[in-house]
Amino acid sequence: MTVNLTLVLVMGVMLATGVYMVLERSLTRVVLGVILISNGANLMILMSGGRAGEAPLVRDYLSSEDYFDPLPQALLLTAIVIAFALVAFMLALVYRSWVIGRQDEVVDDPEDRRVAAQPVYDPEEDSEIPTETTEFDGGGGAPTEEAAEPAPDSRRARRERREGRD
Numbered sequence: 095m096t097v098n099l100t101l102v103l104v105m106g107v108m109l110a111t112g113v114y115m116v117l118e119r120s121l122t123r124v125v126l127g128v129i130l131i132s133n134g135a136n137l138m139i140l141m142s143g144g145r146a147g148e149a150p151l152v153r154d155y156l157s158s159e160d161y162f163d164p165l166p167q168a169l170l171l172t173a174i175v176i177a178f179a180l181v182a183f184m185l186a187l188v189y190r191s192w193v194i195g196r197q198d199e200v201v202d203d204p205e206d207r208r209v210a211a212q213p214v215y216d217p218e219e220d221s222e223i224p225t226e227t228t229e230f231d232g233g234g235g236a237p238t239e240e241a242a243e244p245a246p247d248s249r250r251a252r253r254e255r256r257e258g259r260d
């Protein structure tokens with residue numbers, strides 16, 4: 095199987111440019127990046143089919159190497175349909191964003207900025223520990239004294255100590 099080097103380079107440039115454009119904040123560039131990525135993937139599928147051959151109809155005088163593999167063609171048609179549906183959906187989202195906000199760029203939400211400015215959330219330290227009840231504690235499911243008090247380093251314990259000082 096021979097591969098055309100020019101097509102490989104074109105495919106690589108299309109995929110690299112598409113990935114770069116998808117990482118932009120402009121929605122139009124994101125759509126163009128998805129189009130480039132899908133066309134690069136289609137070109138890759140087309141190149142994987144190999145050289146041109148005879149139609150995959152069984153003939154007595156042809157050997158199996160003379161036939162063309164129909165699988166890449168079927169995958170290519172499927173990829174084209176999926177890419178078209180994805181681009182149509184993204185264009186609808188871009189249009190809706192333009193109608194609502196009159197802007198094409200994705201901006202940070204004030205809530206996103208507030209969350210980003212917060213200190214790091216540690217699930218072990220910051221989450222409240224629920225009182226566990228079990229049938230194996232010997233008390234018929236009643237919580238023990240240890241479980242009734244919050245852990246000394248938890249956020250709830252710190253809050254209760256602060257409220258106790260006020």
